[in-house]
Amino acid sequence: MASQPPRPTEAFERECLPWLADVRAFALALTRRPADADDLAQETFLKALRAFSTFQPGSNAKAWLFTVARRLHIDRHRRAQVRPQPLAEQPLEESGLDPAGGAGPGEASTPPGGWSRFTPEQVRAAIEAVPEPFRMAVVLRDLHGLAYDEVAEVLDVAPGTVMSRLHRGRECVRRHLVSLLDTGR
Amino acid sequence: MSLHTTPPLGSGPTGPDPMRRTTAWHADPLEVDRWLDGEGSPAEREARARDLARDPALAARVEARKAFLGLLATGRSPSPQDAVAEARLREALAREASSPAPARMRLLRRWQGWAAAAAVLLVALGAWSGWGLSRAIAVETPAEMAVRLLDWIPSGSEGVAGCAEAGPSPQTFVLVQDGELEIRACEEGTEGQDLSRALLRRPEELPAVGFVAVPAPGARRSSEIGITEMGKDGVVVFDVLDHGKRVYLAVDAASLRQRHPGKGDAWTCAACHGTARQAMDNPHRIVLRRLR
Numbered sequence: 001m002a003s004q005p006p007r008p009t010e011a012f013e014r015e016c017l018p019w020l021a022d023v024r025a026f027a028l029a030l031t032r033r034p035a036d037a038d039d040l041a042q043e044t045f046l047k048a049l050r051a052f053s054t055f056q057p058g059s060n061a062k063a064w065l066f067t068v069a070r071r072l073h074i075d076r077h078r079r080a081q082v083r084p085q086p087l088a089e090q091p092l093e094e095s096g097l098d099p100a101g102g103a104g105p106g107e108a109s110t111p112p113g114g115w116s117r118f119t120p121e122q123v124r125a126a127i128e129a130v131p132e133p134f135r136m137a138v139v140l141r142d143l144h145g146l147a148y149d150e151v152a153e154v155l156d157v158a159p160g161t162v163m164s165r166l167h168r169g170r171e172c173v174r175r176h177l178v179s180l181l182d183t184g185r
Numbered sequence: 186m187s188l189h190t191t192p193p194l195g196s197g198p199t200g201p202d203p204m205r206r207t208t209a210w211h212a213d214p215l216e217v218d219r220w221l222d223g224e225g226s227p228a229e230r231e232a233r234a235r236d237l238a239r240d241p242a243l244a245a246r247v248e249a250r251k252a253f254l255g256l257l258a259t260g261r262s263p264s265p266q267d268a269v270a271e272a273r274l275r276e277a278l279a280r281e282a283s284s285p286a287p288a289r290m291r292l293l294r295r296w297q298g299w300a301a302a303a304a305v306l307l308v309a310l311g312a313w314s315g316w317g318l319s320r321a322i323a324v325e326t327p328a329e330m331a332v333r334l335l336d337w338i339p340s341g342s343e344g345v346a347g348c349a350e351a352g353p354s355p356q357t358f359v360l361v362q363d364g365e366l367e368i369r370a371c372e373e374g375t376e377g378q379d380l381s382r383a384l385l386r387r388p389e390e391l392p393a394v395g396f397v398a399v400p401a402p403g404a405r406r407s408s409e410i411g412i413t414e415m416g417k418d419g420v421v422v423f424d425v426l427d428h429g430k431r432v433y434l435a436v437d438a439a440s441l442r443q444r445h446p447g448k449g450d451a452w453t454c455a456a457c458h459g460t461a462r463q464a465m466d467n468p469h470r471i472v473l474r475r476l477r
Contacts, residue, residue, distance in 0.1 A: 123260035
């Protein structure tokens with residue numbers, strides 16, 4: 001009897017399934033709604049399974065899955081004729097979260113009591129408050145550990161843009177957290 | 186004090202170097218983040234590490250930034266819904282993964298075309314050489330078909346009974362069991378005796394055609410392999426190919442289900458849960474796909 005060829009799903013399971021929780025978390029960051037995130041995550045994996053032959057062995061499967069998820073998310077918006085959140089650079093000054101208003105990285109200045117006084121929930125809320133597209137850079141780098149070039153690939157932007165968005169997004173988070181101290185929350 | 190105003194390295198007793206003030210990496214907050222994120226070439230990182238080693242004040246400021254970035258990572262903590270969502274997702278993926286890939290289906294169809302041509306050739310050769318038509322088809326082509334079909338069965342499957350049958354009696358079956366291929370000639374009515382795990386039916390007795398049963402990932406037992414429905418006692422096993430030649434995968438009757446009248450191609454898997462229909466996905470073990 002002829003030897004069995006390897007089943008494509010075996011490689012898929014090995015490469016992609018370990019990232020299931022990450023993809024769902026990223027989908028949640030994209031959609032901001034758990035039910036939508038579940039749908040998107042499922043659709044992402046199903047599409048990835050069908051397109052697994054295009055996956056480059058040895059490359060970062062998580063980044064590849066994130067790319068699939070983000071494109072699906074954009075497609076969904078298009079199909080629903082819902083305008084997605086703008087992906088172009090939005091002036092932070094307009095968002096009221098402009099980090100240029102004094103906070104340089106040196107002022108990442110440890111707040112009284114240190115950064116450890118903030119809870120993960122507060123950090124999550126602060127990241128949620130970051131306007132697009134800066135939030136996505138923070139999510140991909142700080143929450144999911146993607147390298148700059150991988151973030152660039154997922155977001156389909158230049159690596160330099162990633163640096164800029166990431167820094168500005170982080171500053172938004174920092175200011176948000178510091179503001180919690182000011183308001184005594 | 187901001188890194189924007191940090192005196193660049195090289196300033197000291199000899200005074201600041203205006204060129205370095207504008208180019209020092211640590212004067213650029215994006216570059217500081219890039220350092221902390223582990224980006225940059227080895228040579229670049231080595232040089233920056235030396236800068237930090239030489240300037241404790243700078244190192245302290247960078248360290249403060251590092252603490253902040255470390256805080257950001259705590260925002261990624263699992264939620265209680267994660268486990269439930271993951272379970273649902275895994276189930277959906279298992280269903281999808283157990284269905285034949287489009288490419289495989291295309292290959293099968295392409296192969297069917299070649300098989301048809303080969304069958305015609307065999308028939309012609311058989312007739313020319315004086316062999317009987319049924320003998321030529323029964324011994325050769327069904328075996329090839331069975332082997333091809335069984336290529337779909339994951340390695341490690343145990344007790345797989347794959348059968349091919351064609352032509353009038355005496356019927357010839359190709360049995361693949363536990364990885365061994367053998368051809369048996371069976372007298373009509375003795376099929377069940379010949380095949381310990383499967384009760385075969387002749388094509389015209391099959392209640393449904395046009396499906397192929399594909400084992401789900403991880404299927405280990407023969408009862409998890411095939412599917413069908415048949416009268417009261419039986420099996421079936423599909424695929425029924427065109428051109429008068431039929432190939433089956435067979436399983437024991439214990440795992441079978443019923444057809445649901447009025448529900449089209451819906452079947453219920455007795456060994457599984459739920460009802461699937463058409464290109465239907467057995468939630469756990471068996472998948473049926475319509476071939477045409």
